[in-house]
Amino acid sequence: MRFFVQQLTFGLTNGAIFALIALGYTMVYGIIELINFAHGDIFTVGGFLGLTVIGLLRLDHAPPALILPGVIVVFAVAMVVNGLLGVAIERVAYRPLRNAPRLAPLITAVGMSFVLEGILFLVKGPNQVSYPNLMPSGSINLGVASIGIGNLLIIAIAIALMVALSQFIGRTRIGRAMRATAQDRDAARLMGININRTIAITFFIGSALAAAGGIIYGFYFQTIAFDVGFRSGLIAFTAAVFGGIGNVVGASIGGFVIGIIIAFVSGYFQGGGQWSDVVVFSILILTLVFRPTGLLGMRVPEK
Amino acid sequence: MKRVGSADRSNRPGTISRLGAFQFPGFGAVGRARNFPYLLLGIALIIFPLVDSDSSHVNVAADAGHWILLALGLNIVVGYAGLLDLGYAAFFAIGSYAFAILASGQFNIHISFWVLLPASTLVAALFGVFLGAPTLRLRGDYLAIVTLGFGEIVPRVFRNATPITGGVNGIVGVDQPHLPPILGWNGNFGFNPLPYYYLILAILGLSIFLINNLRNSRLGRAWMAIREDEVAAAATGINTVTTKLLAFALGASFSGFAGTYYASKLFVVVPESFSFQAVSVVVLVMVVLGGMGNMRGVILGAVVIYFIQTYLLIQLPNWIDGATSALNIDFLTKLGIGGYVQRSNYLIFGIILAGIMLLRPQGLIPSAQRKVELEHGTTDEAVSDLRGTA
Amino acid sequence: MGRLTRPYPTSEGPPRLPMPILQTRGLTKRFGGLLAVNNVDLTVEKGEIFAMIGPNGAGKTTMFNLIAGLYKPTSGEILFNGKSVYPVREYWRSYLPPLAAYYTVANAARQALGRGPMPLGLRPHAVTTLGIARTFQNIRLFSYMTALENVMVGQHPRMHAQVWDALLRTPFARSEERKVRARAMDLLQFVGLEKYAEQYARNLPYGFQRRLEIARALGSEPKLLMLDEPAAGFNPQEKAQLMQLIQQVRAQDITVFLIEHDMKVVMEVSERIVVLDYGEKIAEGTPQKVRADPRVIEAYLGKSA
Numbered sequence: 001m002r003f004f005v006q007q008l009t010f011g012l013t014n015g016a017i018f019a020l021i022a023l024g025y026t027m028v029y030g031i032i033e034l035i036n037f038a039h040g041d042i043f044t045v046g047g048f049l050g051l052t053v054i055g056l057l058r059l060d061h062a063p064p065a066l067i068l069p070g071v072i073v074v075f076a077v078a079m080v081v082n083g084l085l086g087v088a089i090e091r092v093a094y095r096p097l098r099n100a101p102r103l104a105p106l107i108t109a110v111g112m113s114f115v116l117e118g119i120l121f122l123v124k125g126p127n128q129v130s131y132p133n134l135m136p137s138g139s140i141n142l143g144v145a146s147i148g149i150g151n152l153l154i155i156a157i158a159i160a161l162m163v164a165l166s167q168f169i170g171r172t173r174i175g176r177a178m179r180a181t182a183q184d185r186d187a188a189r190l191m192g193i194n195i196n197r198t199i200a201i202t203f204f205i206g207s208a209l210a211a212a213g214g215i216i217y218g219f220y221f222q223t224i225a226f227d228v229g230f231r232s233g234l235i236a237f238t239a240a241v242f243g244g245i246g247n248v249v250g251a252s253i254g255g256f257v258i259g260i261i262i263a264f265v266s267g268y269f270q271g272g273g274q275w276s277d278v279v280v281f282s283i284l285i286l287t288l289v290f291r292p293t294g295l296l297g298m299r300v301p302e303k
Numbered sequence: 304m305k306r307v308g309s310a311d312r313s314n315r316p317g318t319i320s321r322l323g324a325f326q327f328p329g330f331g332a333v334g335r336a337r338n339f340p341y342l343l344l345g346i347a348l349i350i351f352p353l354v355d356s357d358s359s360h361v362n363v364a365a366d367a368g369h370w371i372l373l374a375l376g377l378n379i380v381v382g383y384a385g386l387l388d389l390g391y392a393a394f395f396a397i398g399s400y401a402f403a404i405l406a407s408g409q410f411n412i413h414i415s416f417w418v419l420l421p422a423s424t425l426v427a428a429l430f431g432v433f434l435g436a437p438t439l440r441l442r443g444d445y446l447a448i449v450t451l452g453f454g455e456i457v458p459r460v461f462r463n464a465t466p467i468t469g470g471v472n473g474i475v476g477v478d479q480p481h482l483p484p485i486l487g488w489n490g491n492f493g494f495n496p497l498p499y500y501y502l503i504l505a506i507l508g509l510s511i512f513l514i515n516n517l518r519n520s521r522l523g524r525a526w527m528a529i530r531e532d533e534v535a536a537a538a539t540g541i542n543t544v545t546t547k548l549l550a551f552a553l554g555a556s557f558s559g560f561a562g563t564y565y566a567s568k569l570f571v572v573v574p575e576s577f578s579f580q581a582v583s584v585v586v587l588v589m590v591v592l593g594g595m596g597n598m599r600g601v602i603l604g605a606v607v608i609y610f611i612q613t614y615l616l617i618q619l620p621n622w623i624d625g626a627t628s629a630l631n632i633d634f635l636t637k638l639g640i641g642g643y644v645q646r647s648n649y650l651i652f653g654i655i656l657a658g659i660m661l662l663r664p665q666g667l668i669p670s671a672q673r674k675v676e677l678e679h680g681t682t683d684e685a686v687s688d689l690r691g692t693a
Numbered sequence: 694m695g696r697l698t699r700p701y702p703t704s705e706g707p708p709r710l711p712m713p714i715l716q717t718r719g720l721t722k723r724f725g726g727l728l729a730v731n732n733v734d735l736t737v738e739k740g741e742i743f744a745m746i747g748p749n750g751a752g753k754t755t756m757f758n759l760i761a762g763l764y765k766p767t768s769g770e771i772l773f774n775g776k777s778v779y780p781v782r783e784y785w786r787s788y789l790p791p792l793a794a795y796y797t798v799a800n801a802a803r804q805a806l807g808r809g810p811m812p813l814g815l816r817p818h819a820v821t822t823l824g825i826a827r828t829f830q831n832i833r834l835f836s837y838m839t840a841l842e843n844v845m846v847g848q849h850p851r852m853h854a855q856v857w858d859a860l861l862r863t864p865f866a867r868s869e870e871r872k873v874r875a876r877a878m879d880l881l882q883f884v885g886l887e888k889y890a891e892q893y894a895r896n897l898p899y900g901f902q903r904r905l906e907i908a909r910a911l912g913s914e915p916k917l918l919m920l921d922e923p924a925a926g927f928n929p930q931e932k933a934q935l936m937q938l939i940q941q942v943r944a945q946d947i948t949v950f951l952i953e954h955d956m957k958v959v960m961e962v963s964e965r966i967v968v969l970d971y972g973e974k975i976a977e978g979t980p981q982k983v984r985a986d987p988r989v990i991e992a993y994l995g996k997s998a
Contacts, residue, residue, distance in 0.1 A: 101530075103443060112657050122647060230579075537816070539912075542816075
């Protein structure tokens with residue numbers, strides 16, 4: 001039982017990270033129907049940005065009282081900068097190709113992914129870089145098992161961000177503009193919505209959330225490397241498709257579900273860690289073949 | 304019926320660019336004139352190892368050969384049919400491992416290379432069909448991700464299935480081809496790059512012939528139509544799913560073919576050599592750089608990238624270090640600029656991919672259609688822009 | 694037989710058989726909450742020039758797309774030459790008992806639940822292979838292929854070269870290519886574009902592009918040619934040429950079914966017309982009859998007229 005709870009916690013925490021990344025994928029796909037291959041690497045850059053801020057503020061050596069405000073600053077700065085990076089990438093690499101045949105922005109996205117990885121590779125080297133864990137230690141004892149406070153905090157942060165996003169999309173004017181642009185771009189334009197700005201905002205939010213995911217990744221795994229985003233990105237994308245591409249709630253749920261599945265596969269099967277990727281990939285294929293709309297989605301990924 | 308356009312040359316695109324790579328064979332005086340440079344090139348390629356005493360050059364050329372083959376194969380999928388396959392390395396791995404398992408000390412099975420070459424091609428094609436059948440109905444974005452996943456899974460499976468595939472260490476001691484003795488040569492390929500060189504030269508020649516035929520056939524036109532406008536292609540009676548599947552399977556078979564050659568030449572197969580970064584992206588960069596759908600361009604792109612990858616990036620740091628110390632700008636050497644250059648292949652590939660698509664989508668050598676677009680511009684702009692509507 | 698002796702307002706066509714080439718029965722298409730096509734019964738006689746008109750949004754293009762296989766009907770039937778247009782899967786019904794069982798059970802279940810029989814429709818390429826070709830409202834040519842190549846692609850469903858023929862350039866493939874190329878030139882000549890065979894489709898003027906699309910559609914040797922607003926954007930002279938072309942197509946024993954907004958073209962060239970409004974058929978008959986029908990006038994001009 002203790003093992004079960006342990007794996008469940010691990011799955012939910014890991015899933016929170018996937019969910020945050022998946023949100024970016026699903027939002028961008030919803031609005032411009034492009035799988036942003038570079039998004040996984042934006043996640044990595046966000047994590048590194050957080051690391052840089054932590055280094056600048058010397059938070060790993062700070063007195064406990066300053067940690068909470070410090071972490072908030074780290075999140076804020078990294079998320080904003082990463083958001084701007086996402087906007088810049090969209091402006092430079094995707095917007096010029098908005099009317100080009102489908103293949104062109106796809107290849108450009110792969111290229112941008114490599115550019116980001118290349119820069120990180122050059123600057124930070126191929127090895128894993130250690131990441132201080134600024135989450136509170138200690139755990140809550142539930143009698144049958146104990147759950148780390150850090151885990152709970154991570155899950156809480158992720159859920160808070162998802163709820164905030166959901167409210168934003170559902171209730172604000174900009175959120176409505178995003179939904180309108182996603183459904184029918186020309187009609188939205190005719191209604192006076194600034195398409196370019198709306199798309200830029202979408203990228204900003206997606207990249208900011210990815211940065212949050214990156215920082216959480218760093219705290220949780222206490223290490224980060226230039227190619228971390230590749231694998232996490234693929235898994236997060238599967239989560240987005242599984243939950244329903246274009247659907248924000250679906251991406252969140254998908255992230256958590258995939259995280260749990262990975263946790264249980266690696267936990268309960270001998271050598272499961274090796275095969276968890278195969279499981280995830282199979283989920284992707286099965287979803288696309290049998291239920292392309294995903295759990296909650298409305299959009300079908302066929303022509 | 305009067306031959307159209309023969310009197311009015313101003314509107315026609317140049318014949319060489321119109322026909323792309325050489326027509327084989329070229330009939331008539333015009334054909335011979337057009338093909339002459341390629342004939343010279345072919346002769347040069349055949350003679351060069353006999354003239355050049357440095358056998359490492361031959362080895363480099365023989366290695367370049369399988370990259371060119373890979374690029375030609377991916378060009379069918381990406382260039383002709385317009386399908387983004389990011390897991391091309393998977394079929395390469397399948398071809399290599401299939402050969403290595405059936406022709407090495409691993410299980411002490413030693414089937415002949417010449418039998419396994421077509422066999423592994425078939426196996427790779429079958430895997431192409433398995434992967435393609437469920438996923439080719441989906442949009443291009445999804446196909447890309449699925450192939451990416453597949454390209455990740457396959458080497459991982461090979462890495463984990465240790466009893467069969469030798470796990471992390473792979474299979475060492477892959478058989479090498481044998482031929483009956485000719486002209487004083489005992490027929491063993493061994494570690495001599497020369498027979499491999501001629502083998503890959505022959506394979507490439509054959510492949511170019513076959514692919515060129517494909518391009519000017521019913522199937523080739525169907526691929527181009529699908530790439531242009533899939534809905535219109537379907538309305539014209541083209542079964543898009545099976546046509547795309549054919550492209551995918553043919554591309555996979557080229558990859559498997561190259562894999563077998565690679566395994567036998569290298570003598571060793573390890574799972575690390577088949578990763579996304581090591582193979583799939585490199586071949587994609589070759590195809591994109593050379594111009595998707597343009598066979599000559601793709602061959603050139605392959606040569607250029609191969610050169611950058613295996614020569615420039617390795618030698619350049621030394622040159623730079625040499626130059627900076629000669630010019631007394633030592634601090635750059637101490638900064639490790641050489642090391643930076645050497646580690647910049649990711650960045651270079653990313654810049655090439657994004658840069659080409661944004662700035663020069665037709666690649667190094669423009670294919671006929673793009674060239675016409677450039678020549679004629681948009682003076683006779685159609686009222687409806689055909690590419691934007693989908 | 695009344696139909697055979699009906700006077701034709703336009704040129705003579707070949708003798709008419711009383712067999713409809715296309716029939717829809719109770720054809721319905723629902724998109725979520727929107728009922729785009731509602732219980733439409735349509736009959737197109739073999740060898741006639743048939744038009745479908747109606748105000749914008751009446752469901753005309755949806756009907757086209759249903760017949761052409763782009764949409765699956767929500768319910769109803771489409772019959773081509775008297776035979777129901779079933780999906781390719783159906784052909785396996787006779788070969789694969791489990792599949793046949795599935796379809797039988799599914800059909801019975803649907804009937805028991807009060808819904809119509811299983812909605813079936815062919816995929817677009819199969820429809821074309823069957824003998825129905827179509828053009829598009831906003832021209833969809835292969836812009837980076839020449840006019841000749843476009844028409845050669847149009848002949849794809851009637852060609853038989855396979856993969857190995859393509860790879861090896863077998864004698865069969867070569868002779869077929871020659872024939873296809875020659876026929877493509879003939880078709881281009883038929884629509885008057887033979888001088889532009891080597892021009893890239895993108896560079897052709899608008900009017901020529903429409904004609905090229907018709908030539909490409911004719912490449913598949915259709916029995917029924919469906920034209921979606923072929924006269925859009927034409928000046929009167931071009932419209933006259935188009936009407937002449939339609940007559941010539943019909944003279945080749947091909948039935949023509951067109952959607953058109955331009956009343957002059959419709960009234961002049963078509964022999965029978967069906968009028969749709971809000972997805973329903975509101976009138977059908979000869980141009981004279983339809984023109985005078987009060988419901989048609991109301992649909993176009995509003996109740997005050």
